[in-house]
Amino acid sequence: MLPFGGLQQYLTVPTNQGRIMLVCLMLALTTTTITDAFTALTPTFQRNRSPLSSVLFSAPPHESSRSFVDEKVTNNPTTVDDEDDNDETNLDVVMKLGALDIKARLLDLVPRMMGAPDELLKVQNYINAIESKYTPAQTLDFFNMATNGEWQLLFSTSLLGRPLEGFRLREMYQKVDPENFEGNLTNVIQFDYAEEEDDDKDTYDAMGSGVGFGKPPTPKSFDISGTLSVVCNYNINQGSRMVIEFHDQYELKLAKGSKVPKNVPRLMALIKRSVPTELFRPGDHAIDTTYGDLDLRIVRMVGPQHEGVRDVFIRRGSFVLNPTASE
Numbered sequence: 001m002l003p004f005g006g007l008q009q010y011l012t013v014p015t016n017q018g019r020i021m022l023v024c025l026m027l028a029l030t031t032t033t034i035t036d037a038f039t040a041l042t043p044t045f046q047r048n049r050s051p052l053s054s055v056l057f058s059a060p061p062h063e064s065s066r067s068f069v070d071e072k073v074t075n076n077p078t079t080v081d082d083e084d085d086n087d088e089t090n091l092d093v094v095m096k097l098g099a100l101d102i103k104a105r106l107l108d109l110v111p112r113m114m115g116a117p118d119e120l121l122k123v124q125n126y127i128n129a130i131e132s133k134y135t136p137a138q139t140l141d142f143f144n145m146a147t148n149g150e151w152q153l154l155f156s157t158s159l160l161g162r163p164l165e166g167f168r169l170r171e172m173y174q175k176v177d178p179e180n181f182e183g184n185l186t187n188v189i190q191f192d193y194a195e196e197e198d199d200d201k202d203t204y205d206a207m208g209s210g211v212g213f214g215k216p217p218t219p220k221s222f223d224i225s226g227t228l229s230v231v232c233n234y235n236i237n238q239g240s241r242m243v244i245e246f247h248d249q250y251e252l253k254l255a256k257g258s259k260v261p262k263n264v265p266r267l268m269a270l271i272k273r274s275v276p277t278e279l280f281r282p283g284d285h286a287i288d289t290t291y292g293d294l295d296l297r298i299v300r301m302v303g304p305q306h307e308g309v310r311d312v313f314i315r316r317g318s319f320v321l322n323p324t325a326s327e
Contacts, residue, residue, distance in 0.1 A: 127298060134291045147297070158278060172187070
């Protein structure tokens with residue numbers, strides 16, 4: 001934008017050329033204002049959707065957080081240089097792709113991510129771009145039909161991803177059972193657990209951190225397996241927003257042939273440390289669907305505990321994910 005002095009010189013030029021330049025300048029300023037205003041206006045269904053920003057993802061133990069940078073998503077990407085046409089860390093490049101291409105790239109990258117900064121930036125761009133191309137369901141019946149079923153968690157911006165000795169996750173999925181303006185939502189966590197030897201149990205607390213002397217307990221074989229279900233209810237509000245109601249209902253079920261854990265509080269603590277917080281403690285927030293089709297679902301958390309967190313789900317059994325696939 002020209003400084004005020006630059007605008008004034010066109011106002012004082014007593015020529016047709018000056019008047020033409022003034023008209024062009026004012027049209028450009030007006031167009032910019034209209035574009036910015038239109039970008040800020042979204043339908044009720046989408047008004048809480050925003051680009052990824054200020055959310056945690058895979059922060060190493062020595063870091064307090066890793067934030068995504070705010071990006072303004074528009075439907076008219078600016079022109080980029082030819083040498084940058086394939087650089088998908090550039091949002092403008094990704095915005096040129098169609099929704100199906102973006103989806104394919106997202107599903108190819110996430111299963112084999114190693115946490116590199118350029119990988120995180122690509123995922124950020126894929127999610128921002130595909131959300132900007134999403135046309136939400138126009139009826140409650142269609143939304144319920146599209147959301148119903150079991151959804152395997154593929155990616156979460158709040159998952160720290162720290163491996164814990166003696167504990168492993170096998171699968172996390174979300175079961176959605178809608179009925180008109182309400183429904184049931186259950187987060188299912190499948191796990192294997194190798195309980196520690198009894199010799200050193202007094203030196204370690206339920207969270208697995210040292211509180212006394214001695215060596216860390218020695219894990220045995222993974223002979224405890226089971227499922228933890230986090231049971232919630234929800235109500236539909238503001239278009240398709242799912243407002244979660246959670247009453248601390250946890251259901252722990254051991255697999256057939258599994259041993260019974262001696263220290264259930266420690267097992268629960270390990271599960272809590274291994275899964276995204278919004279899935280283990282889903283109360284006090286709502287869920288906006290920012291993208292959805294037959295087999296991919298992206299949601300954004302709204303609320304004081306998990307504001308801005310994104311979860312990416314795929315319909316359970318719809319894809320065979322290959323973490324070793326080459327680019």
